[in-house]
Amino acid sequence: MADKMKIVAITGDHEASVLEADLPVPGRGQIRMRVEGCALCTFEQRMFTGVVPVPLPFIGGHEVAGRIDAIGEGLKPEDYPIGKRIAARTFYSCGHCYGCRHDEGNLCTNGSEQDKSWMAYPGIGGLEQYMLINPDMVFFMDDGLPLEKACFAEPLACVLNSIEKGRIEIGDDVVVIGGGIMGQLHVMCAKVQGARVIMSEPDEARRELARELGADVVIDPTACDAVETVKELTGGDGAAVVFNTTAVSAVAQQAIGMVAKLGRVIMYSSQHPDEPIEVSPNWLHNSEAVITGAVSPSLRSFRRSCDALSKGIIDPGKLVSGVFGIDDCQKAFEAAIRPDTFRCIIKL
Ligand SMILES: [Zn+2]
Numbered sequence: 001m002a003d004k005m006k007i008v009a010i011t012g013d014h015e016a017s018v019l020e021a022d023l024p025v026p027g028r029g030q031i032r033m034r035v036e037g038c039a040l041c042t043f044e045q046r047m048f049t050g051v052v053p054v055p056l057p058f059i060g061g062h063e064v065a066g067r068i069d070a071i072g073e074g075l076k077p078e079d080y081p082i083g084k085r086i087a088a089r090t091f092y093s094c095g096h097c098y099g100c101r102h103d104e105g106n107l108c109t110n111g112s113e114q115d116k117s118w119m120a121y122p123g124i125g126g127l128e129q130y131m132l133i134n135p136d137m138v139f140f141m142d143d144g145l146p147l148e149k150a151c152f153a154e155p156l157a158c159v160l161n162s163i164e165k166g167r168i169e170i171g172d173d174v175v176v177i178g179g180g181i182m183g184q185l186h187v188m189c190a191k192v193q194g195a196r197v198i199m200s201e202p203d204e205a206r207r208e209l210a211r212e213l214g215a216d217v218v219i220d221p222t223a224c225d226a227v228e229t230v231k232e233l234t235g236g237d238g239a240a241v242v243f244n245t246t247a248v249s250a251v252a253q254q255a256i257g258m259v260a261k262l263g264r265v266i267m268y269s270s271q272h273p274d275e276p277i278e279v280s281p282n283w284l285h286n287s288e289a290v291i292t293g294a295v296s297p298s299l300r301s302f303r304r305s306c307d308a309l310s311k312g313i314i315d316p317g318k319l320v321s322g323v324f325g326i327d328d329c330q331k332a333f334e335a336a337i338r339p340d341t342f343r344c345i346i347k348l
């Protein structure tokens with residue numbers, strides 16, 4: 001009889017349960033990861049609340065950290081030492097599509113090719129005590145890094161992909177719109193890159209946190225005209241870089257209004273609903289501004305995220321809102337969907 005492991009699955013509307021499954025055995029070239037912790041991202045929250053319908057039971061979990069537990073044939077133990085602290089990039093890159101062949105694996109269109117035959121139920125697999133991963137998904141982290149911080153490898157990697165597109169230079173004015181977890185991570189990263197950081201966020205507690213994390217100026221867009229305020233703060237020029245981390249189209253429109261000539265606007269978050277916004281071709285012509293997006297972590301940004309966390313360059317400790325045991329998974333999901341929490345982590 002196969003050994004068993006515990007998994008956390010979404011089993012109903014607003015319902016998470018602990019189930020059991022066979023312990024997966026690593027095949028040739030595969031690594032078994034002992035998942036020690038998994039943070040509950042918006043993705044998992046949308047499935048828990050039924051906003052995104054999924055086949056049940058469903059196993060979410062992509063913000064994972066743990067240790068190498070076993071390796072399959074063909075891999076050398078010196079390359080993948082048992083017990084080594086790792087994070088896994090669960091986003092699949094096929095290696096042969098248009099995005100992958102441009103070295104941008106986050107733009108891969110063939111995610112469905114990923115082999116999930118070892119999973120008992122559909123999903124990603126990070127909310128299982130053990131998952132099978134390929135060597136290209138493994139990212140080493142410092143063995144002493146606390147588990148809660150290691151769980152930020154994936155979300156910080158998403159943000160670093162965005163930060164890269166902002167091409168921040170020392171002295172730049174950078175606006176971060178939205179003080180949720182992704183906005184707060186943008187604040188920390190932009191600060192490290194030498195920017196004056198302006199955070200626009202209606203909630204006072206989130207503005208206060210942004211200040212603690214390094215924001216130089218915080219503005220309340222419900223109490224002022226955010227575009228005008230940014231213009232005033234920047235001597236009429238606008239900001240060199242604007243990151244929009246909110247899902248609101250009207251705010252995406254504001255982001256474009258705030259940017260300086262030659263500036264960059266990065267649409268970081270997905271939009272719900274996805275209402276079109278207006279952009280003047282003549283304004284683009286005359287300003288040479290760039291409007292772009294950032295989606296998922298690249299291989300590059302994942303590596304840098306693990307380094308930044310391991311070296312303490314980015315410390316996400318203030319963004320941990322709760323750590324829950326596996327048997328408290330229902331409580332963890334309920335806490336995660338509250339608007340006043342950032343990241344809730346399940347210890348597996
Ligand atoms: Zn995530």
Ligand SMILES: [Zn+2]
Nearest residue numbers: 094097100108
């Ligand atoms: Zn691909």
